[in-house]
Amino acid sequence: MIRFALRRAAFSVLLALGVSFATFVLVFSNGTAIARAILGVDATDEQVQALAHEHGLDRPVLVQFGEWLGGVLQGDLGVSYYTGEAVTDVVTSRVPVTLALLGIAMFFTAVLSALLGIASAVAGGWADRLLQMVALVGTAVPNFIVAIMLVMWLAVSARIFPATGFVPLEQDPGRWALSLALPVAAVVIASVGPASQQFRGAVKDVLERDFVRTLRARGIKPRAIVFRHVFRNAAGPGVIILGLQIIVLMGGVVVIERVFALPGIGELTVNTSLLGDIPVVMGCVLFIIVVVVVVNLAADVVNAAINPKVRQR
Structure with a gap:
């Protein structure tokens, strides 16, 4: 290992x-x-x-x-062409916002995609088609459209959540959660569709294996088969799927931060790209590369821990 x-x-x-x-x-x-x-x-x-x-x-x-x-x-990413500020300081000041948004969105994407994927694969029939149609609609609608709709419904009309802005966690945990609620929802809605469909494929593949038919013939309850055996065998491919979803999530975060005026890496990347502040852009790109690589490395290691055959490749 x-x-x-x-x-x-x-x-x-x-x-x-x-x-x-x-x-x-x-x-x-x-x-x-x-x-x-x-x-x-x-x-x-x-x-x-x-x-x-x-x-x-x-x-x-x-x-x-x-x-x-x-x-x-050496931890030195150069200096900004426009402000003369150290790029390392500029980027690290934005990292907590992006990591909070990305981490919460990944958690909910993992949970919802697993639940929807299992429900779709196990139910079959019209329920499966309905869930696939919902996932397809969620995938087809751009995340910025989802974000604008959420703002109109829940921020402007209902006035439940703030439309834009960010409150640091150490300043007010309650307002911090409220400021991230709509951005997280927009990212999750856009990413959970393809993730749930890929997880559905992994679960259906396990359901068609011989050991599942044997368990059914022995009279084991369907719920026990799904959660004790099928889910555990589909967890490895599911982890890899979620690792690959980090690319989709990062793309969504870049857009969503811009829409909700969150002071994160995505908003910084867009602004500095428009200005041509290349050192800062490279610092943002490096952060995105590191996040994607680390998450996929973690997914590979977890998959290898679940499935010993992976370690032999």
Whole structure:
């Protein structure tokens, strides 16, 4: 088990490094364009070249990446082009908001997708078709549309939840929960559909195995078969499904934070991208890469703990 975990961890590090390098090359491949975006269209070529040289944007991309990676390993992500503030401080100040939104959304997505997937696979017939149709509608509707509808119904009309803004947990736990309620709901509604359908497929696959038919022939109660045997065997694929859903959740968080004006990584990414503050953008991208890689690594390890056959691959 330890060898498997170490092997997967090494692969995850290489994956994070590769994605970071590809993103860095795409972002920093044209230093002149970055400098002109900072100065504006009225800047002269001499001013653009001077700014590019000041920030080292006229050097080879590989050299810039090497220096950036060296700084990352020391906890230094550079400084903002606009404010001069350390990128590490800018990003870490936004992390608690995003982690709270993402963590709560992942929890509810896991619980609801498992329950809906099991119910759909076990019930069959019209109930299965109804749940699939609901999941399809939830998947088809963009998350920002869901967010706007929730704001109109529950914030503007009913005035139950705040429409925008964020209250830190240490300031007021009750208002913190209220400020995250609608954003979490919007993310979960958009992500639980595909997750429940994939979990349904895993449960149906287990239900069709010979040992389930044997258990039924022995007269064991259906509820015991589902929750003691089927769910445990489907848990491994279910964990992998939820690990992959982190990509969907991260995409939803980026949009939802913008809609609800939450001061998180997603809102920061959008704002700094529009400004062309590339060091901050790279800091946000690095955070997203680390979250996705760590969650999928954890999913692989949990799946290996549940299913010993995985460790032999």
